[in-house]
Amino acid sequence: MPYYAATNGDIAALLVGILSIVVLIVLSTILINSNIKENSIKKILFLMLFIQIIIACIDNYITIFPLMGFDARAFESLAWFSYENNVNVGRGAYNYYILNPLYKIIKVRSAITIEVLNILFNLLTNLNIYSILKNLKIKKQLLVLLIFIVALSPISLIYRTGVLRESIIIMFISYSLKSFITFMLSKKNNIEALKSFIYIGLGAIFHSGVIFITTGYLIALLSGKKNQKIFQYLILILGAIGFILFKDTLLEKVGGGDIDTIIAVNNYTSLKMAGSGYLQSITTTSLGQIVVYLPLFMFYFLYSPTPDMFRGILDIVSFILNSSIYLYFTFYGFYLYKKVKNQLTLTEKKIIKYFFISIIFTVAVFSVGTRNAGTAMRHRDKIVPLLIVIFAIIKNRAILLRERRIYERRTN
Known part of the structure; x- marks a missing residue:
């Protein structure tokens, strides 16, 4: 009601x-x-x-x-x-x-x-x-x-x-990305880098899976100049301590770190056997099998409901209004990236790389415990801000490159 x-x-x-x-x-x-x-x-x-x-x-x-x-x-x-x-x-x-x-x-x-x-x-x-x-x-x-x-x-x-809880989690993710981008563009404001971790931590209070967005951040901090090493090591140490102390919470989406529970979560019957369940014929019995099937889990997590899952008009509408957006950003974005990658600035390349790493880790973790389209659509909404930034950088560079070529043809 x-x-x-x-x-x-x-x-x-x-x-x-x-x-x-x-x-x-x-x-x-x-x-x-x-x-x-x-x-x-x-x-x-x-x-x-x-x-x-x-x-x-x-x-x-x-x-x-x-x-x-x-x-x-x-x-x-x-x-x-x-x-x-x-x-x-x-x-x-x-x-x-x-x-x-x-x-x-x-x-x-x-x-x-x-x-x-x-x-x-x-x-x-x-x-x-x-x-x-x-x-x-x-x-x-x-x-x-x-x-x-x-x-x-x-x-x-x-x-x-x-x-x-989606709205508040995504809000904190957007604040985190805003701080991280500010840090990447200036490379001097370590406070912004620290804030990017704090915002993800606040979002992780409501769903621990989003903590894996910080994987890209950590790699960014650990690949800086020598005069940043102390700050980088501090972040790494704090991250390691936090993971050790709170690993059960951080790994909630894959069963709290216990291998048997990870397998149980991956095969959770009410999820994969729901009306919008996918890969229902796959039952994993070991962590190794989960790793083997992980690319499939990630694919369906990102794009379900896919055409092979269509049961009626609702699935078709969901595909058009949601899945197609992710297909557009990923596949068209990858196509454009191959064309413009040599024209990207060093900072743009780094942002794309770090956010891509964050997406891969986050999608991998969420996909293990998600076996139906409805839950997948909710959870993958959390990576939209990262996809938007990556696509914006690539597409913007493609537009600038096209404008430059048009200008050169007119002036020659």
């Missing part, structure tokens, strides 16, 4: 929800107008805001919105249970640190207030991506296109609106 139906028509909940939307609109208007120069991008972000508010209103007052069923309802109901019974229970950190405290503050069951918060997190994500692309001096037309894709991708909009 829609969230508001569970309140039995509580007027206080309705008023708090309306007030939340008004505050969101005012705050978002200030943020967009103060951070964005291009009118076309302002329009895109306001459209994004409007669509997400409509999704939230439908989900709260009319009917359960598609893709916002079981998990979202479980998070919200446990948060309200915690408030009513003066306990702190839930499905992990998202309940403990966000939902439960929020209900204690507002004191009414206004689920739309939670969704409004997620909409704000998503706006901050898009503003961070915009800032990153501006710092990388991406051409305006490409900038507008990429913001359009990342802001208005339909399935991402749904996941980043519902009572799910």
